[in-house]
Amino acid sequence: MKHWLMKSEPDAFSIVDLERVGTEPWTGVRNYQARNYMKQMRVGDGVLFYHSSCAVPGVVGIAEVATEAFPDPTQFQKKSPYFDPKSTPEEPRWWCVDVRFVRRFAEPVTLAALRGEDRLEGLALLQRGSRLSVIPVANGHWKTILALAGG
DNA sequence: GCCAACGTTGGC
C-alpha cells in the first residue's frame, strides 16, 4: 500500500468539510504530475490531508483513497472553472479519485513542525519550490508524521 | 527546440 499527501485550501474545502461529506471526488487537479500520481493510486491507500494557503499550513488529518482514478467530470462542464476544451470523453486529459475521511488529528502537524523534523528529510512537500498538490509519501515519512500527530 | 511572457501556487 502506498501513501500520499493531498493539499487543499481550507477556505475552499477543509478536513471538516471532508468529515461532513464522508467521501469527496478530488476534482480540479490540472497538473500532469499530480494527475499521474492519482492514476497510480489504489483503493485503501493512505492520504495525509494538508491545509495550504492558510494561517497555519500543515497536515490536519487522514483520509484514504476510495476509488481508482476516473475521468474528472469537471473537465467537460463548460461552466466549470476546470473546463478544458481540449479534453474529450474518448480521451480524457484529467483524472480524479474519490477520497474518504478517516480521522482528524487532535492537533495539526504544522509545516513548521514538519520542517523541524530531521526524519522527514526528502519529503517532497518540504523541497524548495515544491507546489505539487498531490505528493507521494514514503512509508517512514508516513509513520513519522503520524507519530508527530500523537500516534 | 528555444525562451520570454504570463499565470499560478503558496509561504510569509
Added chain:
DNA sequence: GCCAACGTTGGC
C-alpha cells in the same frame, strides 16, 4: 500584499 518558484503557452 509580496515575491520566489514553477508550469504552460506561443512566437520564432
